[in-house]
Amino acid sequence: MSNNLTIADAERILWELSDLDRESATLERRSQICEALDYLTKQADYHIFGICADTTTEALQALQNYAAHFRYELPDADLPAIGDGIYLKYNPRSRRYHSDNYKGTYRGVLLSLHTDFADGYSGTHGHFPLDLF
Numbered sequence: 001m002s003n004n005l006t007i008a009d010a011e012r013i014l015w016e017l018s019d020l021d022r023e024s025a026t027l028e029r030r031s032q033i034c035e036a037l038d039y040l041t042k043q044a045d046y047h048i049f050g051i052c053a054d055t056t057t058e059a060l061q062a063l064q065n066y067a068a069h070f071r072y073e074l075p076d077a078d079l080p081a082i083g084d085g086i087y088l089k090y091n092p093r094s095r096r097y098h099s100d101n102y103k104g105t106y107r108g109v110l111l112s113l114h115t116d117f118a119d120g121y122s123g124t125h126g127h128f129p130l131d132l133f
Helices: 007-016 027-043 056-069
Strands: 046-053 086-091 096-101 108-114 123-128
Touching: 007 027, 007 123, 027 108, 027 123, 046 056, 056 086, 056 108
Parallel strands: none
Antiparallel strands: 046 086, 046 108, 086 096, 108 123
């Protein structure tokens, strides 16, 4: 993939490669997702993470990996142990977590990108593999 991505290119890649199952999430596709996410996150001012996972432990592990990749430090999390489907949201600006039971079938990470200015980038993308990073 070219290092000369545009916003439209990155959005197309993420649209095409969202919601992949484990077998379809090849190394090449994962690399494309990472490159597109890295590009778009640099166009935004901040990000909000949404994780759909089977357990609290699995959701926190995915969040830790994504947060480390995007250079966010996470505060301690005092979350209830959920073992039958969880939606975990983390807002790095407020440094707050929110969790709830999740009965849906999707598993993965949603990344919502936000800007403080009219000319910045905003958009929500995903679900991406829990173990992308």
